[in-house]
Amino acid sequence: MIQGTASNVGKSIITTALCRIFARRGFRTYPFKSWNMALNSAITAEGGEIGIAQIIQAEAAGVEPRAAMQPLLLKPNGDGTSQIVAEGSPVARGYFEQESLDYKKWAMQIIKKSLKKIRSEADIVIIEGAGSPAEVNIKENDLANMSVARLYNTPVLLVADIDRGGALASLVGTVRLLPEAEKNLIEGFIINRFRGDRALLEPALEFLENYTGIPVLAVLPYIKNIKLPEEDSVSLDNKSGGNKKSLIKIAVIKLPHISNFTDFDSLELEPDVELNYISDVSELSTDHDLLIIPGTKQTIPDLLFLKKSGFEAKIKELAKNDFPIIGICGGYQMMGKNLINPHKTEGNIKEMTGLDILAIETVFLPGKTTHQVEAEITGNGELIKDLKGNKVKGYEIHMGKTVYLEETEIPFKLFKRSKEEINFNDGAMSNNGLIFGTYLHGLFNNDAFRRNIINILRRKKGLKTFEEGPYSYQNKIKADFDKLADIVEGALDIDYLINDILKREEE
Secondary structure: EEOOOOOOOOOHHHHHHHHHHHHOOOOOOOOOOEEEEOEEEEEOOOOOOOEEHHHHHHHHOOOOOOOOOOOOOEEEOOOOOEEEOOEEOOOOOOHHHHOOOOHHHHHHHHHHHHHHHHHHOOOOOEEEOOOOOOOOOHHHHHHOOOOHHHOOOOEEEEEEEEHHHHHHHHHHHHHHHHHHHHOOEEEEEEEEEEEOOOHHHHHHHHHHHHOOOOOOEEEEEEOOOOOOOOOOHHHHOOOHHHHHHOOOOEEEEEEOOOOOOOHHHHHHOOEEEEEEEEEHHHHHHHHEEEEEEOOOOOOOHHHHHHHHHHHHHHHHHHHHHHOEEEOOOHHHHOOEEEEEEEOOOOOOOEEOOOOOOOEEEEEEEEEEEEEEEEEEOOOOOOOOOOHHHEEEEEEEEEEEEEEEEOOOOOEEEEEEEEEEEEEEEEEEOOOOOOOOOEOOOHHHOHHHHHHHHHHHHHHHOOOOOOOOOOOOOOHHHHHHHHHHHHHHHHHHHHHHHHHHHHHHOOO
């Protein structure tokens, strides 16, 4: 199990590295995270919703992501409440109002069931913790750290981020705050994100080992040039977008409840693209070539934000002037004429007019649609007509049903949903073909689709276009898995971990 002294110390990326390392050595390896709070999620082949980090870790291990790999996912609503996803499906509103329900007992039963299932199928399970195991104010109800490690006396590697400062103190403090039984589970320390000469750090490491009696198993370098999808919106604060000389500029509205912004990671990696996340209408300039309205956890509240902030008026003005606009999921819903909320699943506002740039209307329903999908590009609009007939893959994760109010150009036809053959229209497109919306997440991860959109934008600026892009997103992800695994394997004694695991299994 990988635990940390705090959030964002590198637990997810180290877990990913270990999944890749053990898988390369021939072990059937599964990731597991019992409880998580994240905005970026994705859908498994079975239709379950889990955090994007566990999806990536499963891919690194070369196994199919499973809902059991993350039995509890909390998706913040932004008002002090969260949607709870248990075993891949959302828990009905009001479920926890039952007087007899003990939330911790209920949650631990689900965690035990899922972990037992995962252990029965895998040779090695790499468990990721959340936050810190030593937060005394919430420790009694912690569902992600030592309460999980103690189920099977799982050895724990405790990670600290030395780049943020205070790493040694945080390791010592964490150990000191743990009861003896939990301290005994800590197999070793990992110092992460170290810059500089390792020799200068040796005296501190020697002190740390002598003081705690716990060995430092690895000092990992500050890793650059590896780009894997991130699960938290905090990472958006570090996305400046202006570090390269780019010919194409794309703006993504940073909605208050933005979710699944990993949809655009592949665009950010394109060498001729600058991706800007904007939260103020003044940041949307004439230099931009495309506007994206992304997915959101709260469609109606975020539409209200667009109206109050001046974005609505600006978007309508751009639409009238044939400016390219793409809406994904909640962004697609906002682009319609009306949004109707009879069950108050989107807050207390029962109905709101949309941006009115697509001839659709959305009614929000209690149920949630979650599927992996395959689709054919059917639209004749300028942004996608060059790829008409091509196939793309993605996933649906939304609440609400969208209907067409008039005859509309349809950009996509779904032909497979969670392995079931279907024939279903998705999305809507403007008459000029420069504006469309869709429920499909992950569209830009399709290399040909992404490069086609960029080529259209290049052509509008009189620039040369390219039949093939400079990179394949999926190949880039796989290469980053191996690069990350190589770095961690070079610093951490994997044979020691394997022998320790085998020894504990024998005991």
